[in-house]
Amino acid sequence: MTMDGASSVCMMGARLLATMNLKTTLQVGKSHDAAVNAIRSFLKCHTSYDAFPVSFRLIVLDTKLNVKKALQCVVSAPLWNSEKSRFAGMLTVLDIIHLIQYYYRTASYDYAATDVETFRLESLRDIERELGVAQPPLLHEHPSSTLYDAAKLLIQTHARRLPLLDNDTETGHEVIVSVLTQYRLLKFISINCHKEIQQLHQSLRKLRIGTYVASPPSELLEGQNPYHPIATASLNTPVFDVVHMFSERSISAVPIIDEQGVVVNLYETVDVITLVRLGAYQSLDLKISEALNQRSPDFPGVVVCTASDSLGTLLQLIKKRRVHRLVVVEGEKGRLLGIITLSDVLRYVIGQVDIGEGVELL
Structure with a gap:
């Protein structure tokens, strides 16, 4: 065979390999x-009630309860x-x-420690108006609503x-039955859609799940x-600088990095809630390195992944921990x-949803 003939064979082989890779990619994408789509159909056929754990407890807080007592028993709960009677x-x-941000801006530590003893849950909305932050919508669903609608x-x-x-059939009053969390919903999927999850091979970055740095280090401007x-x-x-990030951006966690971005x-x-429970308001002036020493010993650690990990791998992780x-x-x-975040994962699983579409606020 001549050199030209060998080159032709090599080119044909490369084209064949490229065609095979394209077909494989298309098959993976279709799968x-x-x-x-099968997971979405599953959610449309099951209700929020189906996702209830076999055994659970529900803590409901009266709006007349003071904040300090509320924090001793729970961090998040429905209000009544x-x-x-609603x-x-x-x-x-x-x-x-x-x-916390309100007290830090407007009062002394001593005043905060005293006032929080009598500050009632019903006054929290006044604080939000004072700070100019968005108030949470008074949303809810019925237990028989589909998981897709709830999501x-x-x-x-x-x-x-x-x-x-x-609603209570005798009195007509509202009854708080349970609370559906993003985690509970995604775990329900991970437990019951095992076959479908095995087909979710595409990477998190390719699916645009999550928030990523805008530019690689090599392309950064001064x-x-x-x-x-x-x-x-x-x-x-x-610590308070991070508290401000939480409030301003409505986020619940901030990565701590070193000089190299590790x-x-x-x-x-x-x-932060742990510090408030301990009454350690002065700790808001501490550095993060010092505040971490007061962290609860049962902190599970930082869960990391790479952009090339698949959605299926992530859902399997949610199933385990x-x-x-x-x-x-x-x-x-x-x-x-x-x-x-779990919001990122749920948003992808459910599909395109217009913000505010069909939402009724009370």
Whole structure:
């Protein structure tokens, strides 16, 4: 065979290999899309009631209860207006973050420590108006609503928890039955859609699940934040600076990185709540490195993944352990690349939903 003939054979082989790779890619894509559609059909055929655990407890807080007592028993819970005998919204971690920010701006530590003893849950909305932050919608669903509709409502309102309400047939009053969380919904999928999850081979980055740094290090302009739009902090950052990030961006965790952008830890809203429970308001002036020493010993650690990990792998992880977010890293050292929340995962699984579509607020 001549050299020209050998070159022709090589080119034909390359074209054949490229064609085979394209066919494989298309098959993987079709398999992935079919699995996602099957999961959506599954959610449309099951109700929120189906996702209830076999055994669970429900804590409901009266709006007349003071904040300090509420925090001793729970971080997030439905609120009940005993005067009107009706549902009054949700107490969330972000509510407490707003309260901390309000006290830090307007009062002394001594005043905060005294006032929080009598500050009632019903006054939290006044604090939000004072700070100029958005108030959470008074949303809820019926336990017999489909999981697909419940998931859409969670996405449309940016909520992490959805109260499930029914009516007492005798009195006609509202009854708080349970609370559906993003985690519970995704875990229900991971447990019951095993076959479909095995077909979800496409990478998280390709599916655009999560938030990633806008530019690689090599393309950064002088003075440009290398981690934009992700909020980050260092071990030397004061705790209150991170509290402000929580409140301003309505986020629940901030990656802690070193000078090279390597993820060394994660500071969460629940870490701040721990300080409030201990009455350690002065700790808000501490550096993150010092505040981490007061962290609960049962902290599960930072869950990391890479952008090339698949959606199926992520859902299998949710099945095995209680995961609320994953930090996306790259390189051997683990440089920050992105962050994935359960909201990101749920938004992809459900599909395109217009924000505010069909949402009725009370």
